[in-house]
Amino acid sequence: MTTVTSRNKSMALLCAISFVNLSILALGGEVKDPNNTSTGSKQNRIEIKDFAFNPQTITVKSGDKITWVNRDEEPHTIVSVEKQFKKSSALDTDQEFIITVGAPGTYTYYCSVHPKMTGTIVVEK
Numbered sequence: 001m002t003t004v005t006s007r008n009k010s011m012a013l014l015c016a017i018s019f020v021n022l023s024i025l026a027l028g029g030e031v032k033d034p035n036n037t038s039t040g041s042k043q044n045r046i047e048i049k050d051f052a053f054n055p056q057t058i059t060v061k062s063g064d065k066i067t068w069v070n071r072d073e074e075p076h077t078i079v080s081v082e083k084q085f086k087k088s089s090a091l092d093t094d095q096e097f098i099i100t101v102g103a104p105g106t107y108t109y110y111c112s113v114h115p116k117m118t119g120t121i122v123v124e125k
């Protein structure tokens with residue numbers, strides 16, 4: 001009887017371990033998802049660091065997404081000169097702002113808190 005009980009305990013432990021492993025795998029999948037967009041468009045990321053947009057000029061295709069992430073301790077905004085997209089709110093540290101680009105063309109944007117910070121978006125067909 002004792003053998004059966006300990007075997008049951010081992011099985012229960014194995015199940016628990018498998019469950020934990022599955023949870024980790026599921027989490028890993030979620031983290032990877034933003035880099036593997038279902039549309040097949042590549043990830044276009046602009047980092048805001050030391051009061052500059054990096055890269056300052058980005059070339060994307062119409063329909064692509066662009067993500068800005070603020071790596072500064074200061075708040076920054078993203079404002080389109082040509083009103084290509086709606087102005088972002090003030091981004092806190094590590095906060096992101098995402099747009100989907102539309103018509104082809106060359107667009108400029110700046111940070112309304114620090115207007116000397118500018119960037120260019122080139123949208124190809």
Ligand SMILES: [Cu+2]
Pocket residue numbers: 051075076077111112113114117
């Ligand atoms: Cu700024």
